[in-house]
Amino acid sequence: MNPQPQKAIVQVTRKFSASAERVFDAWLDPNTAGKWLFATPTGKMVKVKIDARVGGSYLIVESRDGIDVDHTGEYLEIDRPRRLVFTLKVPKYSQESTRLTIEIRALESGCELTLTHEGVLPDYIARTTSGWNMILDHLAATLQSQAAPPFLTK
Amino acid sequence: MKLASSTTQSTWLALADPTRRSILERLSHGEARVTELARPFCMSLNAVSKHIRVLERARLIRRRRAGREHFLSFNPDPLAGAAAWIEVQRSLWMSRLDALDALLQAQDAAAARTPRRKDKFR
Numbered sequence: 176m177n178p179q180p181q182k183a184i185v186q187v188t189r190k191f192s193a194s195a196e197r198v199f200d201a202w203l204d205p206n207t208a209g210k211w212l213f214a215t216p217t218g219k220m221v222k223v224k225i226d227a228r229v230g231g232s233y234l235i236v237e238s239r240d241g242i243d244v245d246h247t248g249e250y251l252e253i254d255r256p257r258r259l260v261f262t263l264k265v266p267k268y269s270q271e272s273t274r275l276t277i278e279i280r281a282l283e284s285g286c287e288l289t290l291t292h293e294g295v296l297p298d299y300i301a302r303t304t305s306g307w308n309m310i311l312d313h314l315a316a317t318l319q320s321q322a323a324p325p326f327l328t329k
Numbered sequence: 330m331k332l333a334s335s336t337t338q339s340t341w342l343a344l345a346d347p348t349r350r351s352i353l354e355r356l357s358h359g360e361a362r363v364t365e366l367a368r369p370f371c372m373s374l375n376a377v378s379k380h381i382r383v384l385e386r387a388r389l390i391r392r393r394r395a396g397r398e399h400f401l402s403f404n405p406d407p408l409a410g411a412a413a414w415i416e417v418q419r420s421l422w423m424s425r426l427d428a429l430d431a432l433l434q435a436q437d438a439a440a441a442r443t444p445r446r447k448d449k450f451r
Binding site for chain 1 (some may be wrong): 344345415418419422423425426428429430432433434437
């Protein structure tokens with residue numbers, strides 16, 4: 176039992192030349208989602224079931240080295256093409272459910288997607304002691320990827 | 330080193346703000362006075378001090394006093410385990426979004442011969 180889970184947040188921002196609608200739909204259309212979401216270069220997509228409504232669930236199964244890895248969760252918010260919130264659980268790796276928020280902002284051409292992945296810090300990670308300097312690389316990358324940091328734009 | 334839950338919570342809270350991440354980025358290059366930190370941020374000293382207090386509570390920065398001067402430095406300890414995890418997750422999502430972009434661009438290329446626009450939105 177873990178009464179007070181250790182929270183972690185990962186955020187990624189990326190621009191797309193495609194429209195907000197197309198980028199949004201790529202998360203919910205089984206034909207498209209199966210080609211990239213939870214797909215790995217050496218894996219083989221086995222099953223993509225998506226019930227794209229609030230309260231609906233999904234199951235995306237990829238075979239990796241002959242082992243089926245399930246990705247499953249429930250849709251919490253669907254606001255096309257701006258916002259999509261769903262949970263994610265990968266039972267093979269963890270019983271904890273994490274939460275994903277996809278926010279899409281239309282640009283003059285294309286769109287910008289911000290992904291926020293909130294979850295609990297796995298126990299084994301809390302024991303890891305190496306790699307603190309990686310976060311600095313991460314910070315630098317984050318700062319460089321922001322064209323105009325919020326604190327400079329007033 | 331085992332991290333207490335409350336410590337990790339405050340670590341993530343502290344890192345959630347871009348100004349605080351920038352302050353840490355600056356301090357990772359060496360210690361600095363509060364006034365030096367405030368300068369590049371177009372912010373009042375007071376506003377920067379608030380960010381610094383959040384970072385101090387999360388033990389991400391240390392304060393050293395020399396006479397009337399206060400010097401701040403970066404303390405990486407609370408990040409130890411979390412850093413690797415966040416980096417792995419971040420690169421996973423980056424490569425997934427790269428794959429999505431490549432897929433959409435491939436669709437565009439395929440559809441280029443038969444342009445058919447469906448712009449329902451203003």
